[in-house]
Amino acid sequence: MKTMVIKRAAVTLYGLLLATVRALGLMICIAVAVFFLIRAIPGDVVDLKAYQGALDAHEQAELRQELGLDQPVTVQFYKWFKKMAVGDLGISLRYVRPVKDMILHAVPITLKLASFSLAIGLAIGIGVATAAAVRPGSIFEWLVNGINIWSIAFPTFSVGVAAILVFVIWLGWTNHMGNIWLPSLILGIDVAGQIVKPLHEDLKECMESSFIRTARAKGLTPLRIVFFHALPNSLTVALALGGIILAGLVNGSITMEVLFGLPGMSSLALSSIQGRDYTVVQAVILYLALSVVVANFITDILQRILDPRLKR
Amino acid sequence: MTCNTEKTCQILGAEEAFVKDLPPRQERKPFFADSKTILGFLILGVALVLAFGGHLFTTADPLKQDLLLINQPPSKTHLLGLDSLGRDVYSRLVYGTRLSLMVAAGATGVALLVGVGLGLLAVSIGGVVDYIMYGIIDLIRAMPGVLFALAMMVTLQPGIPSVILAVGIAFSPNFARIARDTYLREMASGYVAAARSMGVGRLSILKRHVFLNIIGALITQTAIILPRAIVTESVLSFLGLGVSPETPTWGRMIANALDFIEIAPHAMIAPVAALSMVTFGFAMLGDAVRLRFDPLRCGS
Numbered sequence: 045m046k047t048m049v050i051k052r053a054a055v056t057l058y059g060l061l062l063a064t065v066r067a068l069g070l071m072i073c074i075a076v077a078v079f080f081l082i083r084a085i086p087g088d089v090v091d092l093k094a095y096q097g098a099l100d101a102h103e104q105a106e107l108r109q110e111l112g113l114d115q116p117v118t119v120q121f122y123k124w125f126k127k128m129a130v131g132d133l134g135i136s137l138r139y140v141r142p143v144k145d146m147i148l149h150a151v152p153i154t155l156k157l158a159s160f161s162l163a164i165g166l167a168i169g170i171g172v173a174t175a176a177a178v179r180p181g182s183i184f185e186w187l188v189n190g191i192n193i194w195s196i197a198f199p200t201f202s203v204g205v206a207a208i209l210v211f212v213i214w215l216g217w218t219n220h221m222g223n224i225w226l227p228s229l230i231l232g233i234d235v236a237g238q239i240v241k242p243l244h245e246d247l248k249e250c251m252e253s254s255f256i257r258t259a260r261a262k263g264l265t266p267l268r269i270v271f272f273h274a275l276p277n278s279l280t281v282a283l284a285l286g287g288i289i290l291a292g293l294v295n296g297s298i299t300m301e302v303l304f305g306l307p308g309m310s311s312l313a314l315s316s317i318q319g320r321d322y323t324v325v326q327a328v329i330l331y332l333a334l335s336v337v338v339a340n341f342i343t344d345i346l347q348r349i350l351d352p353r354l355k356r
Numbered sequence: 357m358t359c360n361t362e363k364t365c366q367i368l369g370a371e372e373a374f375v376k377d378l379p380p381r382q383e384r385k386p387f388f389a390d391s392k393t394i395l396g397f398l399i400l401g402v403a404l405v406l407a408f409g410g411h412l413f414t415t416a417d418p419l420k421q422d423l424l425l426i427n428q429p430p431s432k433t434h435l436l437g438l439d440s441l442g443r444d445v446y447s448r449l450v451y452g453t454r455l456s457l458m459v460a461a462g463a464t465g466v467a468l469l470v471g472v473g474l475g476l477l478a479v480s481i482g483g484v485v486d487y488i489m490y491g492i493i494d495l496i497r498a499m500p501g502v503l504f505a506l507a508m509m510v511t512l513q514p515g516i517p518s519v520i521l522a523v524g525i526a527f528s529p530n531f532a533r534i535a536r537d538t539y540l541r542e543m544a545s546g547y548v549a550a551a552r553s554m555g556v557g558r559l560s561i562l563k564r565h566v567f568l569n570i571i572g573a574l575i576t577q578t579a580i581i582l583p584r585a586i587v588t589e590s591v592l593s594f595l596g597l598g599v600s601p602e603t604p605t606w607g608r609m610i611a612n613a614l615d616f617i618e619i620a621p622h623a624m625i626a627p628v629a630a631l632s633m634v635t636f637g638f639a640m641l642g643d644a645v646r647l648r649f650d651p652l653r654c655g656s
Contacts, residue, residue, distance in 0.1 A: 070491075084511065197639035199587040201594070202631045205610055205624065213621050294500040299591055303614070313503065314595060317510050332503070 067337040074333040089137040089320045134323040154308035160228035165235025177247035195237020200296040204303045227300035239282045246278040280351045286343035393644040399637030407454040416444035418451045418604045427620035439623040440616045448604035460585040466524025471531025497529040509597040538570035572649040579645040583638035
């Protein structure tokens with residue numbers, strides 16, 4: 045018995061180790077790809093500065109030398125990689141500010157938006173799906189389909205614009221610039237729409253299985269059955285959708301941050317791509333990749349905890 | 357049911373009794389009997405008519421500026437009013453429909469060709485090639501589509517072909533993954549083993565057997581990707597990285613109207629309503645298509 049437990053733990057650890065190594069490899073691949081791709085774009089930050097303000101050829105050459113842009117790409121890559129390895133993100137080519145500061149300024153806003161939306165989405169999604177499973181044929185079942193179709197039919201972009209029209213212009217409730225609750229709610233409903241239907245279908249199936257019948261025969265209340273017996277089983281369905289939900293959140297946060305004037309990571313990515321600010325683009329994309337990798341990692345661990353079948 | 361011998365009668369009878377115990381089999385509804393399908397077709401039909409015959413419905417030039425009448429609310433001569441540069445909103449909307457549908461169709465076509473082509477190529481070569489290709493596919497899939505298309509748009513010349521290419525490539529991993537997964541599933545099935553044992557070549561198995569079986573899943577995915585391509589194009593235009601600035605598109609109309617939203621909300625309502633209607637129409641239609649063509653989910 046004891047050896048089996050140890051063996052199982054070893055297998056789990058090995059799986060996690062493998063996942064970590066793969067994730068790290070993926071990160072390095074992304075870093076390399078981004079580095080060379082962004083330099084393939086015609087025109088660099090010096091061209092842009094020269095275009096905006098008067099810089100003669102000599103000043104341009106001087107600036108390029110100062111920023112290290114005159115060296116061959118491979119040399120630039122070597123230098124950058126050496127710095128990256130110790131966590132130095134470099135200095136913004138455009139604003140001459142440490143990239144770290146810019147990112148540290150933007151990350152909390154994006155994290156706030158993402159976590160609010162995720163919390164709202166999970167609350168609505170899990171709540172409605174369980175309510176519909178406990179009371180089949182009630183309004184909640186209709187709501188499951190309603191939210192699901194809503195998220196397919198109305199992308200967050202158009203909902204965001206419509207929300208500004210209705211809540212800000214016509215009803216005059218809030219000012220949309222810098223508002224974080226409205227975009228969180230919009231993204232949250234989108235998240236809910238993605239998980240509510242698969243979750244409900246799985247819960248419905250689960251409610252008909254024999255161990256639920258046993259629990260019912262024991263005299264447990266429906267709420268206790270659904271929360272402690274059915275839901276832990278079905279949550280793996282929601283977890284399996286984690287990657288899609290995250291991509292949807294990042295996608296949605298781009299338009300939300302622009303529409304509602306939030307200076308988060310997506311706004312930073314947008315302005316740095318347009319401004320050819322190589323160091324910032326690299327850092328932002330790396331951050332995005334890191335968040336995807338970390339989220340997948342957390343999903344993986346949670347799945348292993350919730351679903352003992354995966355341990356083998 | 358006719359049976360000739362007593363023996364078959366008995367067998368058939370037993371079968372009938374067995375069938376009786378099963379829940380009634382769900383009849384597949386005719387494709388057009390569903391109200392959702394009709395609604396979807398109706399909305400998309402209107403959009404298509406506007407896209408191809410837009411010039412029949414409007415006489416106003418979508419680019420002509422009337423600076424004396426900027427932000428004018430809807431009137432008899434200008435059905436949906438004028439925008440912040442004095443351009444006719446209705447006319448711009450109609451011409452934007454053409455662009456949206458064109459880009460969506462083109463981008464989905466590119467995604468389908470590139471995705472299915474590369475996906476099937478990789479998996480049929482197998483080995484290291486498949487591993488690396490699948491890694492790349494997963495990588496692009498993990499990246500948010502809008503950001504990917506955006507990064508591509510920066511490197512390309514602004515214009516309609518670039519937008520089609522950027523949006524198409526951003527969505528191609530979805531098709532690649534589906535093509536790969538269904539290919540692997542079908543290749544593991546009995547009928548392919550049977551075909552192979554009869555000496556059918558790899559390419560003909562792919563062409564005559566596997567491809568016909570994955571086509572349902574691809575059609576379903578197409579119905580999902582089409583509206584997303586429309587939205588992605590709009591978002592690109594909205595962020596100022598889509599087609600050239602003069603071309604009337606829904607995304608650009610929204611971006612322009614956003615600056616004057618308090619004075620002229622009418623210029624905002626029209627493109628948002630159009631975008632929402634089209635995605636809603638696709639969602640209605642997509643549901644029907646999914647039930648019809650996705651063999652795994654039939655009847656659910």
